[in-house]
Amino acid sequence: MLWIQVLVNGLALGGLYACIAAGFSLVWGVLNIINILHGSLIVLGGYLAFFAHQSFGVSPFLFAPVAGAILFVLGYVIQRIAINPVMGRPVLMTLVLTFGLNLFLDNAMLAGFKADYRKINLNPPLGVFEFGDIILPIDRVYATAVGLALVIALGLLLRFTQLGRAIVAVRMDRDAASLMGIDVKRTYAIAFALGTFMAGSAGALLAAIFPISPVSSGGYLGKAFVICVLGGLGSIPGVVAGGFALGVIESFGALFIGPENALTISFLLLLVLLVVRPTGLLGRKGFN
Amino acid sequence: MRWRIFSIAAGLVLFIGLLAFGDNYVLRLATTVAMYATLAVAWNIVGGFSGYPSFATAAFFGLGAYAGGLASSAGVPVVAAWIGAGLFTAIFATALGFAILHLRGHYFAIGSLVVADVLREVTNSWTSLTGGGMGLNVPLLGGSSSSQAQLFLVAMSVVAVAAVLVSIWIDRARLGVALRCIEQNEDAAQVIGVDTRRAKVTGFALSSLFIGIAGAIYASWVSYIDPSDVYDVSLSVKPIIMALLGGVGTIAGPVIGAFVFLGLEELIWRNSLEFHAGFLGLLVVALVLFLPSGLGALRGRGVWSSLVGIVRRAPR
Numbered sequence: 001m002l003w004i005q006v007l008v009n010g011l012a013l014g015g016l017y018a019c020i021a022a023g024f025s026l027v028w029g030v031l032n033i034i035n036i037l038h039g040s041l042i043v044l045g046g047y048l049a050f051f052a053h054q055s056f057g058v059s060p061f062l063f064a065p066v067a068g069a070i071l072f073v074l075g076y077v078i079q080r081i082a083i084n085p086v087m088g089r090p091v092l093m094t095l096v097l098t099f100g101l102n103l104f105l106d107n108a109m110l111a112g113f114k115a116d117y118r119k120i121n122l123n124p125p126l127g128v129f130e131f132g133d134i135i136l137p138i139d140r141v142y143a144t145a146v147g148l149a150l151v152i153a154l155g156l157l158l159r160f161t162q163l164g165r166a167i168v169a170v171r172m173d174r175d176a177a178s179l180m181g182i183d184v185k186r187t188y189a190i191a192f193a194l195g196t197f198m199a200g201s202a203g204a205l206l207a208a209i210f211p212i213s214p215v216s217s218g219g220y221l222g223k224a225f226v227i228c229v230l231g232g233l234g235s236i237p238g239v240v241a242g243g244f245a246l247g248v249i250e251s252f253g254a255l256f257i258g259p260e261n262a263l264t265i266s267f268l269l270l271l272v273l274l275v276v277r278p279t280g281l282l283g284r285k286g287f288n
Numbered sequence: 289m290r291w292r293i294f295s296i297a298a299g300l301v302l303f304i305g306l307l308a309f310g311d312n313y314v315l316r317l318a319t320t321v322a323m324y325a326t327l328a329v330a331w332n333i334v335g336g337f338s339g340y341p342s343f344a345t346a347a348f349f350g351l352g353a354y355a356g357g358l359a360s361s362a363g364v365p366v367v368a369a370w371i372g373a374g375l376f377t378a379i380f381a382t383a384l385g386f387a388i389l390h391l392r393g394h395y396f397a398i399g400s401l402v403v404a405d406v407l408r409e410v411t412n413s414w415t416s417l418t419g420g421g422m423g424l425n426v427p428l429l430g431g432s433s434s435s436q437a438q439l440f441l442v443a444m445s446v447v448a449v450a451a452v453l454v455s456i457w458i459d460r461a462r463l464g465v466a467l468r469c470i471e472q473n474e475d476a477a478q479v480i481g482v483d484t485r486r487a488k489v490t491g492f493a494l495s496s497l498f499i500g501i502a503g504a505i506y507a508s509w510v511s512y513i514d515p516s517d518v519y520d521v522s523l524s525v526k527p528i529i530m531a532l533l534g535g536v537g538t539i540a541g542p543v544i545g546a547f548v549f550l551g552l553e554e555l556i557w558r559n560s561l562e563f564h565a566g567f568l569g570l571l572v573v574a575l576v577l578f579l580p581s582g583l584g585a586l587r588g589r590g591v592w593s594s595l596v597g598i599v600r601r602a603p604r
Contacts, residue, residue, distance in 0.1 A: 028394065032394070034394055034397060034398065082573060082577065085577055086576060086577070086580075089580070090339075090341070091341045091393050091394050091397050092335065092341040092397075092528065092536075093576055093580060095341065095343075095397055096525060096528055096529065096532070096572060096576055097572070097573060097576040097577070099525050099569075099572065100568075100569040100570070100571070100572025100573040100575075100576065101569060101573055102569065103522075103565050103566065103568055103569030103572065104565075104566045104569030104570055104573070105569075106565065106566075106569075107563055107564075107565040107566030107569065108563075108566055111562055111563060111566070218521075222402070222405060225398055225401075225402065229398070260412075260413065261409065261413060263405075263409060264405075264406060264409035264410065264413070267402045267405050267406045267409070268406055270398075270399075270402055271387070271388070271399060271402060271403070271406065274388060274391055274395060274398070274399045275387045275388065
């Protein structure tokens with residue numbers, strides 16, 4: 001019974017984890033940039049949801065797409081100003097650049113919001129589902145459902161819209177895409193902004209469940225790394241598989257080795273996977 | 289050649305002057321610059337010569353700090369503890385190198401980046417050995433505070449000079465040729481018979497040796513270390529910024545970059561305590577956007593034309 005409960009705990013976070021990593025994976029896959037900023041953008045989305053709830057009483061689950069939309073604009077501007085000039089440069093340059101942006105945003109949030117943890121207290125509390133002995137907190141179900149829905153929406157957008165096809169085309173062959181009349185720079189900016197959209201929504205959903213603080217950005221970034229490597233870079237099904245896999249692995253890791261080591265386990269797993277199977281559990285497919 | 293002898297002599301005079309007349313603040317700055325130069329020069333062996341974007345500096349630094357701190361707590365003479373910590377780090381780096389140096393580009397960057405996180409968490413959890421999150425008190429050396437400050441300056445400078453000498457040697461040896469071949473085209477290097485794996489692992493281990501020793505000296509110097517301090521990711525990024533400032537892949541570049549970086553850091557710290565990390569971030573962004581090939585790009589031009597050149601290259 002305990003095992004089923006632990007499994008359920010892990011699965012209940014899976015969709016949310018997929019949402020955390022989807023934007024990171026999209027940016028990495030399409031722009032070929034490791035966006036160190038991603039964790040801080042998630043935290044920023046969380047704060048937006050916190051203030052929306054505090055001031056206007058908006059439910060963070062409904063607010064998630066709005067937080068995403070605000071960060072979409074921010075992401076578009078950041079990409080146009082700071083990231084576009086370094087497109088195609090070696091990983092060292094792009095990584096150091098996003099690290100610098102991250103230092104700035106982190107510090108700005110620390111100065112603006114202070115380091116103490118804040119929590120959205122839903123009123124009335126959502127409570128739990130109970131199936132026999134199995135307990136399932138409803139807020140997690142909502143968060144994972146909304147997160148998963150957003151990830152699927154992103155997948156559909158990439159698959160079926162003209163914009164999505166343009167993003168995929170630029171990923172496959174930038175020059176050919178450009179010859180077909182696609183505005184490559186604009187497509188890069190939109191792909192990056194879609195990544196920050198997902199970060200903002202994921203942050204709003206996280207804020208509904210967990211306390212938020214500027215210092216937790218590194219942990220979210222780490223989760224995004226692990227999920228991408230688990231699921232394989234640059235595919236939506238991979239991100240979903242990786243998200244649920246990480247949820248379950250963390251949950252069982254917490255059971256056997258203690259909750260304080262959950263992140264260490266996932267990082268160790270990441271290293272092992274990089275060594276033995278760098279293309280991820282599902283193999284490399286890409287956004288096609 | 290005459291230039292070189294002159295600058296070495298000037299450096300020596302400056303160094304002796306510092307030792308004789310420097311107050312504790314100046315000595316602290318000088319020791320920090322020596323530490324930064326060590327890290328940047330050591331990083332450059334991997335990141336510059338072979339072009340592998342290593343973010344493992346913090347991992348090696350922290351490992352060296354803890355190994356040295358624990359050894360000297362156990363009563364090992366302090367210099368032996370420092371060197372032992374360096375060797376320990378190099379052994380770790382060799383094993384790590386065999387595991388992750390076959391990765392390329394982004395995967396290698398991420399792989400090397402998370403090593404410090406893993407080590408930090410292990411150090412945090414292994415309370416019985418490391419003191420966990422409470423940190424570790426490293427035994428103080430005897431003597432007055434000024435004689436200690438002088439000692440640490442000498443120790444850190446010796447390591448920095450050794451790192452520079454080794455990187456000069458690598459640059460001229462077969463290893464350097466192999467690493468530069470890998471930087472240009474690894475597959476081609478393999479085809480012409482370079483044992484790429486051996487070259488990469490050797491470079492990685494040599495680089496980590498100096499970083500580990502610097503970490504161990506740092507531990508004795510500040511006499512208290514904790515995991516979030518010595519495994520801090522900024523320790524991985526700062527050496528890269530220094531190398532970028534001075535010129536990646538050159539011998540003198542990382543050293544010059546270390547001086548410039550410390551100057552900028554002091555300037556920022558003095559003017560803004562609360563927002564210094566933010567300003568550092570902006571500096572990094574500006575560096576990558578406007579001066580990607582380092583300060584060397586400004587050489588031979590007046591101040592004014594350099595500034596104009598920077599602004600002209602500004603992205604639109």
